[in-house]
Amino acid sequence: MLAGSLFAAGGIAAASSDSDVIHACVKNRSGDVRIVAETTTCRAGERQLSWNENPSQGPADSVKASVKTADFNFPGSGNKFVYCPDGKTATGGGFFFDELGENGREIIASVPFVAKEGTPTGWLVVARKARGKVYVICV
Incomplete structure (x- = not known):
C-alpha cells in the first residue's frame, strides 16, 4: 500500500x-x-x-520457522494432532482438504494445542467425513 x-x-x-x-x-x-x-x-x-531504504536483515540465526504436517482421513468423526519439535513453539496452523467437497464433510475445530505450561506446541484438527492435511508453523 x-x-x-x-x-x-x-x-x-x-x-x-x-x-x-x-x-x-x-x-x-x-x-x-x-x-x-x-x-x-x-x-x-x-x-x-x-x-x-536498505534495512538491516538482523542476525542470520535470529528466527527460523518450520512447518510440520500430518495426514488425516476420517470416514466418520476424528481428530488429528501435529506437534512442533521439542523446544519449539507453535505460532500458527490449519488444514486443507485433499479432495473436492463431499456431503457432510466438515471441520469442527482447527486450533492450537496448548501444553500444561501454557505454550502452544502443536495444532489440532477435529473433522467429520474429511481427508486432508493438518499443519503447524513452529519457531
Whole structure:
C-alpha cells in the first residue's frame, strides 16, 4: 500500500545525502504520502515519517520457522494432532482438504494445542467425513 501511495503521490524516493533514510509527510486523514527533504516541515494535518531504504536483515540465526504436517482421513468423526519439535513453539496452523467437497464433510475445530505450561506446541484438527492435511508453523 505504501509503495502504491508513493507512486500515486508522484514521488520517487530520494535518499538524504548521507544515508539511505527516506523522509515523507503523511496526511493524517487519507494516508497520502509526500516524499520530502530531511529538513522539510510537514504541513498542518500531516505527520512525519522516515524509513530506511536498505534495512538491516538482523542476525542470520535470529528466527527460523518450520512447518510440520500430518495426514488425516476420517470416514466418520476424528481428530488429528501435529506437534512442533521439542523446544519449539507453535505460532500458527490449519488444514486443507485433499479432495473436492463431499456431503457432510466438515471441520469442527482447527486450533492450537496448548501444553500444561501454557505454550502452544502443536495444532489440532477435529473433522467429520474429511481427508486432508493438518499443519503447524513452529519457531
